[in-house]
Each structure stands twice: as structure tokens, then as C-alpha cells.
Amino acid sequence: MSDTVIQIKNLKKVFGEREVLTDINFDVHKGEVVCIIGSSGSGKSTLLRCINLLETPTSGQILYHNQNILESKQASHQYCAKVGMVFQQFNLFNNLTVLENCVIGPVSVLKKPRNEAVETAMHYLEQVGMAQFVNAKPKQLSGGQKQRVAIARALAMEPDALLFDEPTSALDPEMVGEVLKVMKNLAEAGLTMLVVTHEMAFARDVANRIVFMDKGIILEDDTPEEIFNNPKNERTKAFLSRAMG
Amino acid sequence: MLEFINQVLKIWKEYAPALWDGTITTLTIAIIGTLVGLGIGLVIGIYKTIPISPKDNIIKRVSYKIVDFILSAYIEIIRSTPMMVQAMLFYYGIAMVFNIQLNILLSGLIIVSVNTGAYMSEIVRGGIISIDHGQYEAAHSIGMTHTQTMSKIVLPQAIRNIMPSIGNEFIINIKDSCVLSVIGVTELFYVSKYAAGATFHYFETFSITLIYYFVLCFTITKILRYLEKRMDGPDSYTIMGSQTAPEAVIHVNTANHGKGE
Numbered sequence: 463m464s465d466t467v468i469q470i471k472n473l474k475k476v477f478g479e480r481e482v483l484t485d486i487n488f489d490v491h492k493g494e495v496v497c498i499i500g501s502s503g504s505g506k507s508t509l510l511r512c513i514n515l516l517e518t519p520t521s522g523q524i525l526y527h528n529q530n531i532l533e534s535k536q537a538s539h540q541y542c543a544k545v546g547m548v549f550q551q552f553n554l555f556n557n558l559t560v561l562e563n564c565v566i567g568p569v570s571v572l573k574k575p576r577n578e579a580v581e582t583a584m585h586y587l588e589q590v591g592m593a594q595f596v597n598a599k600p601k602q603l604s605g606g607q608k609q610r611v612a613i614a615r616a617l618a619m620e621p622d623a624l625l626f627d628e629p630t631s632a633l634d635p636e637m638v639g640e641v642l643k644v645m646k647n648l649a650e651a652g653l654t655m656l657v658v659t660h661e662m663a664f665a666r667d668v669a670n671r672i673v674f675m676d677k678g679i680i681l682e683d684d685t686p687e688e689i690f691n692n693p694k695n696e697r698t699k700a701f702l703s704r705a706m707g
Numbered sequence: 708m709l710e711f712i713n714q715v716l717k718i719w720k721e722y723a724p725a726l727w728d729g730t731i732t733t734l735t736i737a738i739i740g741t742l743v744g745l746g747i748g749l750v751i752g753i754y755k756t757i758p759i760s761p762k763d764n765i766i767k768r769v770s771y772k773i774v775d776f777i778l779s780a781y782i783e784i785i786r787s788t789p790m791m792v793q794a795m796l797f798y799y800g801i802a803m804v805f806n807i808q809l810n811i812l813l814s815g816l817i818i819v820s821v822n823t824g825a826y827m828s829e830i831v832r833g834g835i836i837s838i839d840h841g842q843y844e845a846a847h848s849i850g851m852t853h854t855q856t857m858s859k860i861v862l863p864q865a866i867r868n869i870m871p872s873i874g875n876e877f878i879i880n881i882k883d884s885c886v887l888s889v890i891g892v893t894e895l896f897y898v899s900k901y902a903a904g905a906t907f908h909y910f911e912t913f914s915i916t917l918i919y920y921f922v923l924c925f926t927i928t929k930i931l932r933y934l935e936k937r938m939d940g941p942d943s944y945t946i947m948g949s950q951t952a953p954e955a956v957i958h959v960n961t962a963n964h965g966k967g968e
Binding site: 514515516518539540542543544546547549551552553554555556557558559566567570571594595597598599602612615616619 | 762839841842844845846847848849850851852855859860863864867940943944945946
């Protein structure tokens with residue numbers, strides 16, 4: 463395998479008395495698409511939020527290109543700019559237009575000149591098919607459109623890796639397709655992606671690796687073929703038989 | 708009835724310049740008081756929403772707590788006492804303690820500003836905490852600092868949301884500035900009382916005053932509503948350029964990420 467982008471070591475997260483993540487170990491390599499699946503409450507989203515430092519892990523290490531980003535504030539800020547996130551609820555900046563949503567990060571965080579940032583933003587907005595909506599405000603867009611803008615916003619930061627937290631769960635069925643299509647294209651373009659999803663078909667077709675989580679631990683971490691055709695764990699079998707109908 | 712109208716017109720003709728001066732004073736106090744109050748409110752509201760985690764060092768946490776306590780004391784004391792009493796205490800207190808006669812209008816401005824500031828702090832804080840947490844998370848996910856998040860994302864939305872409350876405070880200040888007449892600020896109410904006392908026509912004089920206050924507040928309400936509309940921007944948006952389908956092939960910056968296998 464080529465070099466590791468993100469490496470998780472002995473990660474643990476406790477909310478009050480409840481242990482949500484127990485000793486998580488796995489890594490994401492460059493250009494890889496890793497899907498995290500599992501039932502609700504299994505800790506998938508918490509894991510992703512820990513990786514993006516939206517939650518502070520209770521213990522353990524998160525290595526980004528072999529540097530522990532939990533050690534210094536400086537390192538964690540640079541890391542956040544380099545590892546993007548796409549949310550279930552889109553979280554577009556409501557006070558900004560579509561274009562400004564994609565420009566604000568590169569300008570204020572990466573200190574890019576404005577005209578250059580606009581150019582990059584337009585480039586990615588075009589690729590997600592939202593270029594004609596640059597003047598629109600988030601409230602004027604449909605869910606699928608918002609999510610595509612959110613993906614463009616994350617891409618405009620030219621990230622090393624993108625995290626997706628159930629990006630299609632808040633969309634109605636008709637809009638799921640347009641967002642998955644964009645994500646599939648990204649995967650084909652070689653972007654490193656870590657996706658928490660309930661879209662089993664997407665996981666099977668697009669992922670290089672699938673991680674199955676249950677009750678805060680990783681039960682299986684294997685290729686889609688192995689997971690879907692030859693699951694080793696009873697829990698995985700039960701989940702898949704229900705999820706695939 | 709006709710006699711009443713004649714009397715009103717007579718008083719209005721005689722005291723129009725004085726009433727005009729009073730109106731200007733009232734407006735000045737209300738505008739400056741609201742703006743300075745908003746400034747105070749923004750500073751306190753922003754301070755009170757600074758995230759402090761148990762992992763920050765002890766000096767930072769303790770000093771934050773001390774300032775926070777002082778600010779809370781300010782808000783509670785001002786909100787729990789009448790502005791009229793505050794005015795008396797401030798104006799005569801300054802005169803007694805420092806042995807100086809503060810300019811009356813300046814005293815009025817300070818009292819209204821400090822008073823409005825206490826209410827504004829809570830309004831601003833409410834505006835900030837009403838912003839969806841997802842906005843902070845999104846800002847965090849692209850690496851923005853707390854200051855950047857506040858100034859570029861949260862505050863613009865919070866201020867838009869609290870515009871009706873700011874307008875409310877402004878209207879309240881126009882009317883409540885009349886309590887400053889107790890320390891002799893020559894605003895609209897003070898002038899009216901003077902005119903009524905001189906003519907002995909209280910009912911007629913204060914009918915005029917009532918109309919003045921109503922026109923002031925009503926006009927300003929309309930102006931504020933218009934400003935809110937402008938802040939919201941246009942309801943529609945223009946479609947730009949060609950219709951690119953989302954099916955288009957995507958090129959990401961592959962300098963960073965070649966295909967893994």
C-alpha cells in the first residue's frame with residue numbers, strides 16, 4: 463500500500479459514563495475510499511467527528527502523515543484545513559451565497575488571493591453541476607443542491623482527504639442519486655475518502671475497503687467483496703441481511 | 708371641539724421651535740443610546756459566548772470567570788433598577804463625589820447607553836446562541852478560527868436575527884428618554900411640560916406631544932422594517948452561465964492524491 467494519510471491508534475471516546483468508541487485502530491491510505499457501515503448508535507459518526515476534531519477523543523492518537531495532531535493546537539488547525547468534511551445536514555453558511563461559501567475558506571484560512579480562490583471555487587462548482595447557482599443563497603436551494611455545494615466547498619480547500627458523514631441521509635430518494643454520482647466521480651478521480659453511509663450499493667460499488675462497526679468497536683475491516691459475500695462475524699451477517707433486504 | 712383645535716394650533720405655533728428642539732434631543736439620545744448600547748451589547752454578548760474548555764490553562768479560566776462575574780453584575784443591576792433612579796443617582800452622585808457638574812445631555816446619553824447596553828447584551832447573546840451549531844462545525848471543518856467563525860459567519864446571521872429586537876430597543880429609547888426630564892434634559896417631554904405649565908393647557912399641549920411621539924416611533928419602525936428587507940437581499944437569484952450536469956467528469960488536484968493501488 464502507498465503512504466498513509468490518516469492513522470487511528472487506540473482511539474477511545476467516552477461521553478460521561480458511556481463508552482462510545484472502544485480502542486479503534488485503522489488507517490486510510492492515499493487515494494483510498496473507505497466506507498464505514500453499521501447500525502445507528504454503533505459509533506460511526508462519533509468516529510468521523512473525532513477524526514475531524516469536532517469531538518475531542520478521550521484517549522488515543524490520530525496521526526496525519528505520521529504526525530500526532532492531538533498534540534498541538536497549531537498542528538490541529540492545519541490539519542482541519544487539509545481534511546474536509548461533508549455533513550448530513552449540509553451546514554452551508556446561511557448568510558453567504560453559493561460562491562462565497564466556497565471562497566471564504568481558501569481566502570480566510572489558506573490566505574489565497576481572492577481572484578484565485580474564485581477561480582478554484584468556480585472550477586469545483588462546475589464539477590458538481592452548481593455553477594449556474596453561484597448567486598443563490600442556501601435557503602433557495604434543494605437538499606441535493608445544497609449537498610453538492612457543500613462538497614464543492616470542501617473541495618475548494620483542495621483537501622488531502624474528505625470525510626462524509628451520512629451525506630445522503632437527509633435527502634429525499636430522488637436527490638440521493640445526484641449526490642452519490644458526484645461522490646462516485648470524486649472516487650474515480652482518486653480523492654481519498656472516508657464515508658459513513660447507509661447506502662450499501664454505493665459502499666459495495668465504490669469503496670476499496672469497508673469497515674463494519676458495532677457498539678463502538680470495529681468488527682470487520684476488509685474489501686467489499688469479502689464483507690458482502692463472505693462476512694466473518696455474526697453481527698455483520700445479521701446487519702447486512704437486514705440492510706440489503 | 709373647535710375651541711380645542713384652535714387652542715392646540717395656537718400652542719403648536721408658539722412652541723413649535725421648542726418642541727422641534729426637544730424632538731431633536733430625544734432622537735439624538737435614542738439614536739446614540741441605541742448604537743452605543745448595541746456596541747456594549749456586542750462586546751459583552753461575544754465575550755459571554757467564548758468557548759472555555761476545562762483544558763484551557765488555569766489563569767485563562769480564572770480571569771474569564773472574574774470578568775464574566777463583573778459583566779453579569781452590571782447586567783443584573785441595570786436591568787433590575789428603574790432608569791429614572793439610575794439617572795438621579797448618576798447625575799447627582801457624580802456631582803457630589805467628584806464635585807463636577809456634568810453636562811446634562813452627556814449624562815443623559817451615558818445613562819441611556821449603559822442601560823441599553825445591559826439589555827442588548829442579553830439580546831446579542833440570545834442571537835448568537837440561536838445560530839445552529841452546524842454553522843460552527845462547518846467553519847471548524849474548513850479550519851476557521853473562533854474569531855473568523857464569529858466575525859464572518861455567526862455574527863452576520865445573529866445581527867440579522869436580532870434586528871427586530873434592536874428596533875424594539877430603539878423605539879423604547881425614544882419613549883423612555885422622557886424619564887431623563889428628572890435631571891433636566893430638555894427632550895420632548897421636558898419641553899412639553901414647560902409649555903403646558905406656561906399656558907395651563909395640559910390636555911392640549913400633551914395631545915401635541917402624543918402626536919410627536921407617535922409620528923417619531925411609527926416612522927422609525929417603517930424605516931427599520933425597510934432596512935431589514937434590504938439586509939435579506941433579493942428573494943430570487945440569477946442563473947449564471949451554462950447548465951453543467953453533475954454527471955461531468957471530475958478532476959481533483961491529483962498532485963496530492965494519486966490512485967491508491
